[in-house]
Amino acid sequence: MNQTLNDYRNELHYMNHAILKLLNKRARVVMDVLALKKSENIPLHVPQREMEMLQDLVDHNLGPFSDETVRHIFKEIFQASVSLMEERSGVSMRVGRASRCDLEIRVGDQVIGAKPVVIAGPCAVESEEQMDLVARVLSQMGVRLLRGGAFKPRSSPYAFQGLGEEGLRIMREAADRYGMQVITEVLDTRMVEKVSEYADVLQIGTRNMFNYELLKEVGRKQCPVILKRGFAATIDEFLSSAEYIAMEGNEQVILCERGIRTYERQTRNTLDISAVPILRRMTHLPVIVDVSHAAGRKDILADLSRASLAAGASGIMVEVHPFPAVARSDSQQQMDLEEFAVFIKEVGIELMRPVAREYEPGNGLKPIVCPEGLPLTRQGA
Numbered sequence: 001m002n003q004t005l006n007d008y009r010n011e012l013h014y015m016n017h018a019i020l021k022l023l024n025k026r027a028r029v030v031m032d033v034l035a036l037k038k039s040e041n042i043p044l045h046v047p048q049r050e051m052e053m054l055q056d057l058v059d060h061n062l063g064p065f066s067d068e069t070v071r072h073i074f075k076e077i078f079q080a081s082v083s084l085m086e087e088r089s090g091v092s093m094r095v096g097r098a099s100r101c102d103l104e105i106r107v108g109d110q111v112i113g114a115k116p117v118v119i120a121g122p123c124a125v126e127s128e129e130q131m132d133l134v135a136r137v138l139s140q141m142g143v144r145l146l147r148g149g150a151f152k153p154r155s156s157p158y159a160f161q162g163l164g165e166e167g168l169r170i171m172r173e174a175a176d177r178y179g180m181q182v183i184t185e186v187l188d189t190r191m192v193e194k195v196s197e198y199a200d201v202l203q204i205g206t207r208n209m210f211n212y213e214l215l216k217e218v219g220r221k222q223c224p225v226i227l228k229r230g231f232a233a234t235i236d237e238f239l240s241s242a243e244y245i246a247m248e249g250n251e252q253v254i255l256c257e258r259g260i261r262t263y264e265r266q267t268r269n270t271l272d273i274s275a276v277p278i279l280r281r282m283t284h285l286p287v288i289v290d291v292s293h294a295a296g297r298k299d300i301l302a303d304l305s306r307a308s309l310a311a312g313a314s315g316i317m318v319e320v321h322p323f324p325a326v327a328r329s330d331s332q333q334q335m336d337l338e339e340f341a342v343f344i345k346e347v348g349i350e351l352m353r354p355v356a357r358e359y360e361p362g363n364g365l366k367p368i369v370c371p372e373g374l375p376l377t378r379q380g381a
Contacts, residue, residue, distance in 0.1 A: 026077070026081070027081065027084060030084060031084070033085075034088060043247060044086060045085075045093070045243070047212070047237065047240040047244070048212050050075075051210075053074070054074060054075065057070055057071075058071060093239065093243050093246075094247065095242045095243050095283050095284075096239075096282065096284075097281060097283050097284055100284035102284055103251070103284045103285055103286060104286070105286060107144075107145060107181050107201055108145075109352065112224070112254055112288070112314055113286035115350065116316065116349050117315035117349075118143055118145065118315065118317075118351060119288070119317040119318070120138055120143050120146070120317070120318050120319075120320045120340065121134055121135075121138070122134055122147075122149075122321045123148075123149060123292075123327065123329045123330040123333075123334060124148065124150075124160060124163075124328055125148045125149065125162065125163055125167035125171050126163070128170050128173075128174075130321075131170050132174050132177070133337075134146075134174070134321070134337075135175060135178045135180055136177075137337045138178075138180070138320065138340075139178035139179060139354070141341065141344065141351060142353060144179070145180065145183055146171065146175050146181065146182055147317060147319075148171050149167070149185055149329075150162050150163055150164060150165070150168045150185075150195075151164060151167075151185060151195075153185075153187055153207050153208075160329050168198040169198065171184060172199075181200040181201065182198060182199045182201070183201040183203055184198070184199045184201075184203060185203040186202050186203065186218065189217045192214075192217045192221065199223075200223065201223065201224045201225070201226055202218050202221065202223060202225050206228045206230050206231045206258055206293075209227065209241050210237075210241065212241075215241055215245050216244055216245075216247075216248050218245060218250065219244060219245040219249060219250045220249065223250075223252065226256050227241060227242055227245065227253055227254065227256060229257055229272075229275070231258075231260055231261045231269060232260065232261055233260075235275055235278055235279065235282070238255065239282060253285050254286050254287075254288060254314075255279055255283070255288070256288050256317065257271070257276060257288075257290070258294055259271045259293055259294030267297065267300075268293065268294070269293065270294070271291065271307075273307055273311050276308060276312050276313050277311050280312045286314040286315070287314055288316065289304070289313045289315075290318075291305050291308065291316060292317070292318050292333045293319075295333065296330075296332065297332060297333060298332075298333060298334075298335055298339065301318060301335070305318075305349075306347055306348075309349070316347070316349065318335065318340070319333055320334060320335050321334040321336065323336065
């Protein structure tokens with residue numbers, strides 16, 4: 001017998017009520033889980049467990065809903081369950097805003113979370129000469145926070161992977177020589193102790209935002225951590241990763257928006273400016289923006305930086321190389337030293353007092369030539 005439209009509607013009505021009963025039954029089980037977790041001092045929200053459940057559901061999905069639709073539906077259910085537990089337990093995330101004042105994190109003589117700061121340096125540490133030149137000129141401008149990669153996570157296994165511990169040594173010596181602080185990425189739990197010997201701030205890159213064991217390991221170190229947002233991560237997932245670090249006792253976490261992957265190809269990534277004010281409302285942690293990795297190009301870095309600061313960012317991270325044309329990685333997005341001096345003026349960030357005579361375009365500093373014959377500045381290039 002053919003079913004009528006009312007028959008189908010009645011069937012859907014029955015299913016809706018059945019789903020509602022199951023959701024409320026699930027909520028009651030969640031409350032039982034809450035009581036057990038509180039008695040055994042287990043964290044309320046474990047993102048890794050959530051990801052495992054989502055993957056199991058996708059693996060058993062027979063359609064017609066797509067896997068992405070199943071993920072979306074159950075993410076909402078899981079989030080509602082976590083919210084219910086937080087509401088009933090009165091416990092909020094360690095990195096949550098609640099009524100906390102903005103966190104200020106001291107790194108050397110800079111305070112991240114107060115006046116806007118600039119973090120600058122090359123994508124990768126390549127040589128002693130390169131790092132000495134960069135550190136010297138940046139310090140002359142008043143930059144105190146030196147970035148650079150000694151271990152490079154690259155998409156291609158054949159691309160330059162960094163100098164490793166030798167790169168850490170080179171960067172540390174250059175920073176000490178010019179009164180700067182070192183910020184560098186750690187890729188693996190086995191590297192945390194070694195990198196910590198050289199770095200003042202540990203950085204977790206975009207590919208490792210979901211590396212929970214690494215997050216927990218750096219959480220056991222009592223030093224500042226810059227956590228970069230995963231290029232496909234939601235803001236909630238971003239904060240959950242920060243919570244992993246804080247749960248281990250280290251609440252000196254600096255969140256870094258570095259762009260997310262979209263279908264747009266005019267930029268390397270798409271800078272999510274909206275994430276800055278949203279994060280400022282959701283957490284007391286300082287938020288900085290890596291405009292170089294967001295853009296993947298140099299001509300719009302000042303514009304993106306001004307927008308980021310206007311949205312409430314506590315600082316800007318940029319890549320600077322003495323000779324970008326011969327850089328071993330990301331040459332297209334690294335400014336040379338002259339371009340960086342112009343960039344600082346355009347953005348209008350007030351830097352620290354220079355430790356030596358300030359570098360400005362064309363101010364007569366002795367030109368230094370790289371092996372390929374490219375001058376430090378563009379005069380005569």
